[in-house]
Structure formats: C-alpha cells, structure tokens
Amino acid sequence: QKEVEQDPGPLSVPEGAIVSLNCTYSNSAFQYFMWYRQYSRKGPELLMYTYSSGNKEDGRFTAQVDKSSKYISLFIRDSQPSDSATYLCALESGAGSYQLTFGKGTKLSVIP
Amino acid sequence: DTGVSQNPRHKITKRGQNVTFRCDPISEHNRLYWYRQTLGQGPEFLTYFQNEAQLEKSRLLSDRFSAERPKGSFSTLEIQRTEQGDSAMYLCASSFGTATYEQYFGPGTRLTVT
Numbered sequence: 659q660k661e662v663e664q665d666p667g668p669l670s671v672p673e674g675a676i677v678s679l680n681c682t683y684s685n686s687a688f689q690y691f692m693w694y695r696q697y698s699r700k701g702p703e704l705l706m707y708t709y710s711s712g713n714k715e716d717g718r719f720t721a722q723v724d725k726s727s728k729y730i731s732l733f734i735r736d737s738q739p740s741d742s743a744t745y746l747c748a749l750e751s752g753a754g755s756y757q758l759t760f761g762k763g764t765k766l767s768v769i770p
Numbered sequence: 771d772t773g774v775s776q777n778p779r780h781k782i783t784k785r786g787q788n789v790t791f792r793c794d795p796i797s798e799h800n801r802l803y804w805y806r807q808t809l810g811q812g813p814e815f816l817t818y819f820q821n822e823a824q825l826e827k828s829r830l831l832s833d834r835f836s837a838e839r840p841k842g843s844f845s846t847l848e849i850q851r852t853e854q855g856d857s858a859m860y861l862c863a864s865s866f867g868t869a870t871y872e873q874y875f876g877p878g879t880r881l882t883v884t
Contacts, residue, residue: 662812664812666810690871692871692872692873694875699880700877700878701774701776701861701875701876701877701878702813702861702875703875704872704873704874704875707871707872709871746812746813748812750870750871752870752871755826756801756803756818756826756865756870757803757815757818757826757828758803758805758813758815758871758873759815760812760813760814761812762810762811762812763810763811763812
C-alpha cells in the first residue's frame with residue numbers, strides 16, 4: 659500500500675460545479691497537509707496548507723482534514739475553466755524529515 | 771521576488787552523458803529541495819539542503835546523482851552516465867525558516883535521455 663492514495667481521474671465537470679478532490683494516507687505521523695495545482699508542463703503551485711483536523715477556507719477553495727480517518731479533501735466552489743489542471747495532495751510528517759510525500763494527482767477538466 | 775528559477779528548462783542528452791541542472795531559490799529561503807516527477811506520478815523527493823548542508827537524501831538518489839549548494843545560495847544537481855530511466859521532470863523547491871511544509875516549486879527542468 660502506498661503511503662498516499664489519490665484517484666488520478668480524469669475528472670470532468672461543467673463550469674460552476676462544486677469539485678471534490680480527495681486523498682487517503684496510511685501513516686499517522688503525517689502532520690501537515692498541502693494541496694498543489696499543476697498546469698501541464700509547469701511546476702506545482704502551492705494552493706493551501708493546513709495542520710489540524712477541520713476545514714480551512716481560502717476564496718473558492720476549502721481544504722478539509724480528518725486525521726481520525728486519514729482522509730483529506732479539497733473542495734472547489736464555482737469551478738472555472740482556468741481551474742483545469744492536475745491537483746496534487748502532499749503531506750509532511752514534520753518530525754525531522756522535511757520531504758513532502760505526494761499523491762499521484764487528479765487531473766481536472768472544467769468544461770465551459 | 772521572482773520565485774524559484776531553474777535552468778535549463780529542457781535538456782536532451784544521449785545515454786551515458788553527464789548533465790547538470792541549476793536551481794535558484796527564492797531569496798532568503800534557507801531550505802532547498804530537489805524532487806523528480808515522471809509522467810502520471812506526483813513528485814518524488816530526492817534531497818534536501820538547509821543552507822549549504824545536505825541533510826537528507828532519498829534512496830532514489832543513486833551514486834550517479836550528486837547535488838551541491840555552495841554558500842547556501844543556488845544549487846546544482848548533476849547526473850553522471852545518464853540512463854533512459856533518468857528521463858523525468860526535475861523540480862526544485864525552497865522554503866523559509868521552520869515552515870518546511872510551505873515549499874514553493876520552480877518550473878522544473880525536463881530531461882530526455884535518448
């Protein structure tokens with residue numbers, strides 16, 4: 659079992675839809691949870707980070723963490739064609755190892 | 771602040787040749803990371819520097835790979851005797867202070883080994 663599981667999609671939604679992206683993880687040592695957006699042939703762009711269970715909101719984006727279930731989500735409200743990209747979850751244990759462990763990424767297409 | 775920069779953006783090389791990539795982190799970011807990303811996968815950690823000290827290496831970093839960060843500024847990643855399996859996007863990221871989870875990535879160097 660990989661440390662971080664993420665459905666690669668692809669996921670296709672109409673413009674304006676609410677998008678739900680998810681990751682599960684197996685190692686309870688992970689303490690920090692990040693979401694990155696990556697456009698084709700570009701580097702990942704940090705969208706949000708959180709370190710506690712619960713919700714964190716930033717504009718149209720909401721990150722949700724459930725440490726008891728080892729489940730993290732990113733919700734995108736009022737999705738736009740410009741949101742079409744690959745979304746990667748990334749986790750860090752923060753316990754002296756500073757490497758990020760990434761999911762495979764979910765490819766999202768928002769159709770006008 | 772212009773973000774993390776990487777050069778070259780693309781590199782095509784023949785099997786057996788050596789290649790070197792450069793990363794310039796965000797100014798004042800004391801931590802620098804190298805990752806490798808293959809098609810359809812998330813980035814995989816290679817190595818990490820705090821200032822000029824290389825503090826962490828992945829088992830993916832075979833003895834053909836070497837990384838340096840002289841004077842704690844820019845960093846170079848060298849691959850010796852390249853193999854076709856080295857074809858990937860090589861990503862550099864940097865972070866500031868104790869916010870190691872807040873890593874900012876550069877555009878990457880895409881390596882193709884023929």
